[in-house]
Amino acid sequence: MNPCTFSRSLPVPLLFAISVAAVGDILASEPEVSYERIRSSNTEPGNWLTYSGQYNGHRHSSLSQINTGNVFQLKPAWVYQSREAGKIETSPLVIGDVMYITEKPHIVTALDTRTGRPLWCYRRPPAEGVPACCGPVNRGLAVLEDALYHLTFDAKLLALDLQSGRLRWEVSVADYRDGYSCTVAPLAVKDKIIVGISGGEFGIRGFLDAYDARTGERAWRFYTVPGPGDPAFGTYEGDSWMTGGAPTWVTGTFDPELNMLYWGTGNPSPDYNGDLRKGDNLYSCSLLALDPDTGKLRWHFQHTPHDTRDWASCQVPVLVDAQVDGVPRKLVVQANRNGFYYVHDRVTGAFVRGVPFIPQTWAKGLDAAGRPIPAPHSEPTPEGNLIYPGLSGATNWFSPSYDAANGLFYVQAQEEYGMYYYKMEAAYSPGRNFEAGGTRPVAGEEPFTIVKALDVTTGTLRWQFRMEGEARGGIVSTAGGLLFTGNAEGAFFALDAVTGKPLWHFQTGGQIWANPITYLSGGKQQVAIAAGQGIFVFELP
Amino acid sequence: MLIVLLQSGVAVCHGKSSDEREQSGAAALSASLQEGQTLYLAHCSACHGPGGEGGKGPTLALPSLPRAGTDEQLRRIIRGGISGSGMPRSELSSEKIARVADWVRHLGTRPVEKIPGDISSGRKLYQGRGGCVQCHTIDGIGKAIGPDLTDIGLRRSPDYLRMALLEPEADIPQTYSGYNRYLSLRENFLQVRLVTQDGRSFFGVRVNEDTFSIQIRDLENQIHSFYKAELTELHKDRGKSPMPSYRDAFTANEIDDLVAFLHSLIGRRTSR
Numbered sequence: 095m096n097p098c099t100f101s102r103s104l105p106v107p108l109l110f111a112i113s114v115a116a117v118g119d120i121l122a123s124e125p126e127v128s129y130e131r132i133r134s135s136n137t138e139p140g141n142w143l144t145y146s147g148q149y150n151g152h153r154h155s156s157l158s159q160i161n162t163g164n165v166f167q168l169k170p171a172w173v174y175q176s177r178e179a180g181k182i183e184t185s186p187l188v189i190g191d192v193m194y195i196t197e198k199p200h201i202v203t204a205l206d207t208r209t210g211r212p213l214w215c216y217r218r219p220p221a222e223g224v225p226a227c228c229g230p231v232n233r234g235l236a237v238l239e240d241a242l243y244h245l246t247f248d249a250k251l252l253a254l255d256l257q258s259g260r261l262r263w264e265v266s267v268a269d270y271r272d273g274y275s276c277t278v279a280p281l282a283v284k285d286k287i288i289v290g291i292s293g294g295e296f297g298i299r300g301f302l303d304a305y306d307a308r309t310g311e312r313a314w315r316f317y318t319v320p321g322p323g324d325p326a327f328g329t330y331e332g333d334s335w336m337t338g339g340a341p342t343w344v345t346g347t348f349d350p351e352l353n354m355l356y357w358g359t360g361n362p363s364p365d366y367n368g369d370l371r372k373g374d375n376l377y378s379c380s381l382l383a384l385d386p387d388t389g390k391l392r393w394h395f396q397h398t399p400h401d402t403r404d405w406a407s408c409q410v411p412v413l414v415d416a417q418v419d420g421v422p423r424k425l426v427v428q429a430n431r432n433g434f435y436y437v438h439d440r441v442t443g444a445f446v447r448g449v450p451f452i453p454q455t456w457a458k459g460l461d462a463a464g465r466p467i468p469a470p471h472s473e474p475t476p477e478g479n480l481i482y483p484g485l486s487g488a489t490n491w492f493s494p495s496y497d498a499a500n501g502l503f504y505v506q507a508q509e510e511y512g513m514y515y516y517k518m519e520a521a522y523s524p525g526r527n528f529e530a531g532g533t534r535p536v537a538g539e540e541p542f543t544i545v546k547a548l549d550v551t552t553g554t555l556r557w558q559f560r561m562e563g564e565a566r567g568g569i570v571s572t573a574g575g576l577l578f579t580g581n582a583e584g585a586f587f588a589l590d591a592v593t594g595k596p597l598w599h600f601q602t603g604g605q606i607w608a609n610p611i612t613y614l615s616g617g618k619q620q621v622a623i624a625a626g627q628g629i630f631v632f633e634l635p
Numbered sequence: 636m637l638i639v640l641l642q643s644g645v646a647v648c649h650g651k652s653s654d655e656r657e658q659s660g661a662a663a664l665s666a667s668l669q670e671g672q673t674l675y676l677a678h679c680s681a682c683h684g685p686g687g688e689g690g691k692g693p694t695l696a697l698p699s700l701p702r703a704g705t706d707e708q709l710r711r712i713i714r715g716g717i718s719g720s721g722m723p724r725s726e727l728s729s730e731k732i733a734r735v736a737d738w739v740r741h742l743g744t745r746p747v748e749k750i751p752g753d754i755s756s757g758r759k760l761y762q763g764r765g766g767c768v769q770c771h772t773i774d775g776i777g778k779a780i781g782p783d784l785t786d787i788g789l790r791r792s793p794d795y796l797r798m799a800l801l802e803p804e805a806d807i808p809q810t811y812s813g814y815n816r817y818l819s820l821r822e823n824f825l826q827v828r829l830v831t832q833d834g835r836s837f838f839g840v841r842v843n844e845d846t847f848s849i850q851i852r853d854l855e856n857q858i859h860s861f862y863k864a865e866l867t868e869l870h871k872d873r874g875k876s877p878m879p880s881y882r883d884a885f886t887a888n889e890i891d892d893l894v895a896f897l898h899s900l901i902g903r904r905t906s907r
Contacts, residue, residue, distance in 0.1 A: 206848075209847070209848040209850075209860055211843050211845060211848055211850055213858050213860075253775070254775060255772060255775040257778070257856050258775070258779030260775040260779060261785070262775030262776065263774065263775075
């Protein structure tokens with residue numbers, strides 16, 4: 095029991111005394127989520143305290159009530175439907191018996207995991223005219239102590255009282271009229287809330303921020319497109335750095351022992367015409383390791399130098415402790431949108447390995463330092479050049495999963511998916527689309543999606559499960575020998591984690607473009623996924 | 636029933652004084668303003684009070700409305716309502732909407748009521764002896780057994796605030812946000828008592844309910860959820876409030892101080 099729960103010694107309100115039963119059916123009975131609890135969240139698998147479940151980004155649960163032997167009996171416990179039209183991409187948090195979700199901005203709702211009934215709801219009028227590539231989506235919340243943290247589409251950070259959803263404070267992260275927006279779930283680290291930004295299609299200057307969790311005061315800002323004085327300055331020709339993009343729209347991971355924060359960055363702006371920003375364009379399409387106290391850069395690695403195909407490195411960097419060539423190593427691995435699977439030493443940033451995990455046409459391979467060796471005809475042209483993978487990449491923001499017990503890394507990938515990339519001239523104007531080109535699909539081509547299980551240190555394929563359509567679903571794996579994921583057709587399903595064999599599926603009737611989670615409700619394991627405009631929750635009979 | 640109370644009881648004094656004012660200026664009240672008043676009484680007063688003093692809806696008798704600074708904004712709010720809130724869209728024609736808007740502006744030109752109390756003494760009572768923080772929040776700090784008071788000064792007239800302290804059960808407010816519509820609940824802060832099959836009893840305010848289950852917040856701010864099949868007793872104390880009356884606890888001056896403090900809470904409406 096957490097010592098910081100609501101005190102029992104609460105003074106009875108003046109003039110008023112009534113006996114209140116102290117226990118039983120209490121929801122959210124441990125409403126204060128300290129940093130220590132988040133840090134050791136693996137010891138409380140009944141809850142889901144951060145975007146990825148744990149700081150290490152494994153999205154793996156040690157729960158095994160639902161397992162390969164009984165998963166076929168899984169059935170819906172309840173469905174929550176949003177009152178607003180539009181798909182939900184939220185990755186819920188669960189604390190006690192309460193689930194916290196975001197709906198189409200700006201709505202935050204607390205749900206009773208037993209009955210599916212809403213307990214409170216914070217909402218405010220949607221901001222109008224926010225320039226954004228991909229609609230007003232939101233990927234979830236952070237919790238710290240007795241507050242929830244929510245980033246609004248119009249780029250404000252809100253602190254809400256965990257018990258009631260009432261607003262404590264709000265601060266502006268950036269001005270949405272200049273093309274900045276927020277879709278990412280923030281990450282609570284120690285006493286700070288780490289906040290990423292979106293807007294790579296609008297010529298923003300990307301950054302990663304940290305805010306004091308109590309006051310909302312900004313503690314630091316790391317510009318992902320450095321200005322004069324930074325060693326990486328000059329990797330954008332001329333003044334192009336000022337509109338250089340490199341957003342930070344997928345929640346990163348954190349190693350408390352090393353005190354290092356890992357975060358991926360998005361494409362340089364403008365997206366497709368690299369002539370307007372010659373150079374490597376650091377720190378776009380990179381993995382960054384930062385000091386969470388100061389925002390100082392510890393190391394960086396750029397997956398796609400001078401990207402012209404919008405291959406953002408916005409995937410969860412997964413922290414792995416494993417042996418490489420017989421030596422125990424602290425690693426960070428990432429299946430990248432550009433089609434390569436990367437393994438790095440997470441202490442030093444040293445490149446360990448990089449191998450393609452889907453067929454691609456843009457790079458002949460990686461050199462000894464991990465830098466891609468470009469293949470001919472791998473850049474957009476005015477007429478359009480056919481390049482694999484296509485725009486949404488070999489994979490994308492939806493989370494992979496890692497099961498340390500079997501050393502397998504699970505990811506949804508796309509194959510037979512190419513696009514003609516073309517470039518155009520474009521001039522920057524604040525808040526206006528700044529892509530300078532675009533893509534065309536290949537006539538007659540039908541991309542398909544595969545769940546792949548890769549050996550975590552080598553990237554070698556162990557098994558795969560093929561589906562139709564585009565990849566969209568995140569993955570949660572469990573100690574029950576299962577992994578759960580979903581797809582654009584609306585199927586939510588379980589695979590055998592060792593063999594990839596399908597064991598159970600359910601048609602939700604809405605596209606799944608979200609990450610699943612699993613937790614306990616009243617001691618009983620549940621699995622939850624956002625599908626269409628609802629949250630679907632499953633349990634055993 | 637609550638509205639009736641407002642109109643016949645508390646609002647009487649309000650109504651009287653405004654009537655007097657009205658009569659003295661009756662000659663000046665143009666036909667079009669009178670039409671606005673008639674429409675207002677029919678379409679708005681049930682929520683905003685006959686004199687714009689606030690009820691379910693916020694005070695409209697303000698020189699400048701937080702979300703309706705310009706006449707155009709005011710007409711747009713009346714025409715379209717405020718989505719996801721208790722403010723409905725109006726079906727009136729645009730001429731009639733303009734008449735109502737003029738009347739709302741007229742309400743705002745009335746002399747601002749003088750509040751006698753002292754704000755900082757009121758704040759001390761709120762934080763200390765009143766025990767208000769055990770049940771209310773300001774800027775999300777406190778407990779959520781009663782309504783959020785962050786912008787209560789905008790939502791309620793001083794008379795209403797006084798009534799809330801002296802006779803909490805005179806009007807059980809609806810919360811403002813989209814909460815109501817969202818949870819398909821007709822009222823909030825409904826006082827509930829229940830007993831479970833295993834003999835435990837609970838007391839609190841309802842946060843949600845459907846045919847099969849009910850969720851309540853107890854006086855320690857804990858939320859409990861029950862299937863009704865697990866209950867042996869369920870009492871909904873309509874018209875009752877867990878908020879005590881402060882009539883005897885505080886002197887008249889102290890009540891004034893609290894009212895002054897509450898009236899000063901004009902929250903973050905503007906930042907919306």
